[in-house]
Amino acid sequence: xxxxxxxxxxxxxxxxxxxxxxxxxxxxxxxxxxxxxxxxxxxxxxxxxxxxxxxxxxxxxxxxxxxxxxxxxxxxxxxxxxxxxxxxxxxxxxxxxxxxxxxxxxxxxxxxxxxxxxxxxxxxxxxxxxxxxxxxxxxxxxxxxxxxxxxxxxxxxx
Amino acid sequence: xxxxxxxxxxxxxxxxxxxxxxxxxxxxxxxxxxxxxxxxxxxxxxxxxxxxxxxxxxxxxxxxxxxxxxxxxxxxxxxxxxxxxxxxxxxxxxxxxxxxxxxxxxxxxxxxxxxxxxxxxxxxxxxxxxxxxxxxxxxxxxxxxxxxxxxxxxxxxxxxxxxxxxxxxxxxxxxxxxxxxxxxxxxxxxxxxxxxxxxxxxxxxxxxxxxxxxxxxxxxxxxxxxxxxxxxxxxxxxxxxxxxxxx
Numbered sequence: 001x002x003x004x005x006x007x008x009x010x011x012x013x014x015x016x017x018x019x020x021x022x023x024x025x026x027x028x029x030x031x032x033x034x035x036x037x038x039x040x041x042x043x044x045x046x047x048x049x050x051x052x053x054x055x056x057x058x059x060x061x062x063x064x065x066x067x068x069x070x071x072x073x074x075x076x077x078x079x080x081x082x083x084x085x086x087x088x089x090x091x092x093x094x095x096x097x098x099x100x101x102x103x104x105x106x107x108x109x110x111x112x113x114x115x116x117x118x119x120x121x122x123x124x125x126x127x128x129x130x131x132x133x134x135x136x137x138x139x140x141x142x143x144x145x146x147x148x149x150x151x152x153x154x155x156x157x158x
Numbered sequence: 159x160x161x162x163x164x165x166x167x168x169x170x171x172x173x174x175x176x177x178x179x180x181x182x183x184x185x186x187x188x189x190x191x192x193x194x195x196x197x198x199x200x201x202x203x204x205x206x207x208x209x210x211x212x213x214x215x216x217x218x219x220x221x222x223x224x225x226x227x228x229x230x231x232x233x234x235x236x237x238x239x240x241x242x243x244x245x246x247x248x249x250x251x252x253x254x255x256x257x258x259x260x261x262x263x264x265x266x267x268x269x270x271x272x273x274x275x276x277x278x279x280x281x282x283x284x285x286x287x288x289x290x291x292x293x294x295x296x297x298x299x300x301x302x303x304x305x306x307x308x309x310x311x312x313x314x315x316x317x318x319x320x321x322x323x324x325x326x327x328x329x330x331x332x333x334x335x336x337x338x339x340x341x342x343x344x345x346x347x348x349x350x351x352x353x354x355x356x357x358x359x360x361x362x363x364x365x366x367x368x369x370x371x372x373x374x375x376x377x378x379x380x381x382x383x384x385x386x387x388x389x390x391x392x393x394x395x396x397x398x399x400x401x402x403x404x405x
Binding site (some may be wrong): 014031035036039040043049057060061080083087091124125148 | 197199203207211214215217218251257258259262289324325385
């Protein structure tokens with residue numbers, strides 16, 4: 001009994017470390033991507049816009065600001081929050097930090113859906129960096145569901 | 159007998175205390191190590207994130223728009239000029255009819271040119287960005303209107319209707335409609351739209367802007383110095399300062 005419990009705790013630790021690494025990488029990519037968009041917004045420089053060519057149209061559209069703050073800055077704030085929560089969890093192992101981080105990804109995913117919808121059907125232009133962010137948000141959500149599922153699975157075993 | 163007993167118990171106590179002390183010391187050392195580990199972990203994180211953000215800011219700044227010296231040509235007879243030709247304060251805008259930011263600046267510029275009418279000279283120069291598919295055709299439309307003396311009216315119409323034609327596959331038809339609305343000779347306008355003379359003017363505009371070092375639109379120059387006003391008040395204060403310097 002003791003043995004199996006130890007084993008499962010160990011396996012959960014391994015799974016959690018894998019999850020933690022993936023979450024950190026995804027939120028770091030998202031953070032740097034959103035930071036680049038924020039910097040170009042405030043510096044007024046032109047985006048180097050590969051693939052779709054619609055960056056300018058998207059980033060200067062009326063939908064690019066929410067509450068007087070550029071969407072890119074909201075995004076950077078979101079990714080930074082997830083990142084710091086995960087790092088703090090790594091450092092302290094407080095379960096609540098992990099729970100907040102994984103649940104927050106739902107917000108990011110909903111925002112990603114909304115902004116992809118706007119790009120495709122309202123603005124009719126697609127911005128490469130915004131799609132990268134939509135990608136990382138979606139993957140973070142999938143990651144969040146996976147983390148939630150794993151936690152429940154391991155909790156039942158332990 | 160009693161004495162021996164007391165000796166024994168104090169010895170025991172001493173031993174116990176020493177053990178406690180030892181334990182405390184180990185715990186303190188462990189705590190210190192933990193704190194050190196923690197501090198270095200967060201220092202590393204802050205350095206990594208800070209370094210990344212700094213790199214991105216540098217990358218954003220690396221575009222010539224913020225560091226290169228611009229070689230803005232002086233006003234010539236080829237230029238499209240609005241306002242007082244005698245004024246020594248000259249505002250030059252490099253713009254692209256299809257660029258959304260230029261469209262956003264259009265009402266500001268219009269307000270400025272009307273408020274400072276007779277006091278400043280406003281020069282509009284074209285810089286059609288390659289990623290804007292209808293930008294060159296829009297300039298051709300403005301030049302075709304210019305041939306009938308209505309450049310500024312077409313300039314206004316193009317900016318006011320920018321969302322309708324910007325990504326349209328039939329921008330030409332829309333431009334012809336605007337020409338009709340402005341009571342231009344539409345037949346003449348349509349033939350001028352593709353005339354080699356106008357095409358050459360459009361191409362030359364692009365080359366001149368590239369030569370001047372322009373790499374984004376809209377780019378504003380007030381008496382040769384680049385200005386990046388974020389709103390009307392900033393625009394106004396820059397011009398007021400320049401006017402005061404020339405007073």
